Amino acid sequence: MVPVTGQGSGGRAGQPVRVALLGSGGSIGRQTVDVLARHLDGFKVIALATGSQRQILEEQVRLLRPLVVSIADPRAARSLELPAGTEIVGGEDALESIVTRPDVDLVVVATGGLVALRSVLAALEAGKVVATANKETLVAGGHLVMPIVRRLAAGAAAATGDSHHPLAEPLGWLRPIDSEHSAIWQCLVGEDHAAIERLLLTASGGPFLHATAADIAAATPERALRHPTWTMGAKITIDSATLANKGLEIIEARWLYDVPLSDIAVVVHPQSVVHSAVHFVDGSVKAQLGTPDMRLPIQYALTYPERLASPAAAVDLIAAGRLDFLAPDEGRFPALRIAREAGLAGPRASTAFISADEVAVARFLGGTLDFNGISRLLEAAVERFGTSASTDASEPALDQLISLDREVRQFSEAYR
Numbered sequence: 001m002v003p004v005t006g007q008g009s010g011g012r013a014g015q016p017v018r019v020a021l022l023g024s025g026g027s028i029g030r031q032t033v034d035v036l037a038r039h040l041d042g043f044k045v046i047a048l049a050t051g052s053q054r055q056i057l058e059e060q061v062r063l064l065r066p067l068v069v070s071i072a073d074p075r076a077a078r079s080l081e082l083p084a085g086t087e088i089v090g091g092e093d094a095l096e097s098i099v100t101r102p103d104v105d106l107v108v109v110a111t112g113g114l115v116a117l118r119s120v121l122a123a124l125e126a127g128k129v130v131a132t133a134n135k136e137t138l139v140a141g142g143h144l145v146m147p148i149v150r151r152l153a154a155g156a157a158a159a160t161g162d163s164h165h166p167l168a169e170p171l172g173w174l175r176p177i178d179s180e181h182s183a184i185w186q187c188l189v190g191e192d193h194a195a196i197e198r199l200l201l202t203a204s205g206g207p208f209l210h211a212t213a214a215d216i217a218a219a220t221p222e223r224a225l226r227h228p229t230w231t232m233g234a235k236i237t238i239d240s241a242t243l244a245n246k247g248l249e250i251i252e253a254r255w256l257y258d259v260p261l262s263d264i265a266v267v268v269h270p271q272s273v274v275h276s277a278v279h280f281v282d283g284s285v286k287a288q289l290g291t292p293d294m295r296l297p298i299q300y301a302l303t304y305p306e307r308l309a310s311p312a313a314a315v316d317l318i319a320a321g322r323l324d325f326l327a328p329d330e331g332r333f334p335a336l337r338i339a340r341e342a343g344l345a346g347p348r349a350s351t352a353f354i355s356a357d358e359v360a361v362a363r364f365l366g367g368t369l370d371f372n373g374i375s376r377l378l379e380a381a382v383e384r385f386g387t388s389a390s391t392d393a394s395e396p397a398l399d400q401l402i403s404l405d406r407e408v409r410q411f412s413e414a415y416r
């Protein structure tokens, strides 16, 4: 196996990359643990943090032997059984204190919502590489995150005198794990930004791709949770059924690749083999293909610029047979249009979209909102909170985003 040198991850050349994983108990978190456990010669896990799943965290600690852990739920923290010498940190600043430790090189963000926004900013300010599956951080806080990332890349280019060094570009510091964004990243390696014509984000279309409007209106949580190609957490699975997830991804892509929203197209591709593509000015389209297995983009973000053997099966194009591509239907799936409008309106509107969506999905799963109620609520929240007469309308600071999140959640809980 090729050793992971650490050179591309801000670490010490020839030494294992030292990792902190936020959200280790979730869907992405557990798959990240699986990837790390297969490459223990290349990575040293310094910290694991999760929300409430004590038993999963205990198993992960036995496997990876981190120096420090955190569990947000105080009851779970009291009964946590850890090997002697494992440090436990708690309190409101737990994630920040973990990601800014001097012995951490790379932070993996596998938490949902805005849980880790403050920690992502702190990690980048402390000069850590951040690999993120979480899209909400960029959707709400792209205007706060990207200037730091660009500054870090410019600093690395100046310090190394090598404009091709993996850390001399923003994507070396902020690495997308989302499969679509990883695909675009992989297509852009070695390409000039000025040569990008458009980004093409693929979408599976979710379980209701061919359903009638009446069928969609009657969708139950059980049906909406049956994703045709990916196995993921419940929140993102419902977001895939409404296409709200694709809407969030458009805004995420706008920040990551510095491409206007009008140049980011969505293409429905039910087989989920083509994970996304880039259309270049000369008419070429470059795409990344793979099986729907998140361990592949997780591993790419951890080992970039190297590629290592992975447990994900390679795509068998002959077995795949045919690959279909369709235009998305924003009539039956209005969340996509609402997200695009929120992205155009700015960070307040896209934060309102995220916060309302978290509540809307929880309410749908809990039976107090129907499936179409999710997009009705999204539209109402974006309209109400998306613009502001105050001067912070275009570039809200972190604390303003956090209080906006709270306000939108209250509105969304009460929405009828």
Ligand SMILES: NC(=O)c1ccc[n+]([C@@H]2O[C@H](COP(=O)([O-])OP(=O)(O)OC[C@H]3O[C@@H](n4cnc5c(N)ncnc54)[C@H](OP(=O)(O)O)[C@@H]3O)[C@@H](O)[C@H]2O)c1
Binding pocket: 022, 023, 024, 025, 026, 027, 028, 029, 049, 050, 051, 052, 053, 054, 072, 095, 110, 111, 112, 113, 115, 133, 134, 135, 136, 177, 178, 179, 231, 232, 233, 234, 235, 236, 294
């Ligand atoms: N799942 C996928 O395949 C996929 C694909 C692409 C992108 N994403 C994105 O990745 C992110 C995570 O998705 P997911 O599906 O993995 O979500 P998930 O299964 O709900 O996992 C979220 C994790 O965050 C943890 N958490 C919650 N509050 C925390 C806190 N205060 N401190 C530390 N950890 C905390 C949860 O802990 P407990 O479970 O212990 O309570 C859980 O481990 C989302 O933004 C999603 O959109 C996911």
